[in-house]
Amino acid sequence: MNLADQKCESGVDPLKPEEAAKLGEQTPGWEIAEKSIERTFKFKNFVEAMRFANRITAIAEEENHHPDLHISWGKVIVELSTHSVDGLSINDFIVAAKINRLMEQA
Amino acid sequence: MNLADQKCESGVDPLKPEEAAKLGEQTPGWEIAEKSIERTFKFKNFVEAMRFANRITAIAEEENHHPDLHISWGKVIVELSTHSVDGLSINDFIVAAKINRLMEQA
Secondary structure, three states: OOHHHOOOOOOOOOOOHHHHHHHHOOOOOOEEOOOOEEEEEEOOOHHHHHHHHHHHHHHHHHHOOOOEEEEEOOEEEEEEOEHHHOEOOHHHHHHHHHHHHHHHHO | OOHHHOOOOOOOOOOOHHHHHHHHOOOOOOEEOOOOEEEEEEOOOHHHHHHHHHHHHHHHHHHOOOOEEEEEOOEEEEEEOEHHHOEOOHHHHHHHHHHHHHHHHO
């Protein structure tokens, strides 16, 4: 199933680096760090950036998996990580894929 | 006049450190760094943090002076700086005072 159509679940396992890299193929634009994935989105002003942050919030609430958001004029940096595994889980890639889909719908 | 009742203006001058320190007396909770001021606000969950970020956005738009926001679960770090002076101006303290007033109204 497409990552963007999957649901986050609790009790997930940490991903091995090769597993994260494989999932990363389905989340273009996201950079994989040791314990998180991150993507920068650009907008034409502050309000548009916040509008995007609010749409991300709806996804985060639905999936009960919340990112860190760094919002500045015309820019949102989204950072995803799974605290329960102190690193990356499939949940991060599921939310990343859903966020990418938001952009396609924009 | 109370800082929170003032309006941001363009063409402001950079503040000297002692001027910034003096204005900082009117913005309790804000830490003064060399080129910015910053305050951390705590909330009970992600949605409450985003709600606060949206209320800050309304102030920022009205004053045409926008912060950087770092939002995570139950937390918003607000960072204010004046790009036109590459440091601090009175505008930063005006917006900080207005944000503090938001908290008093919450």
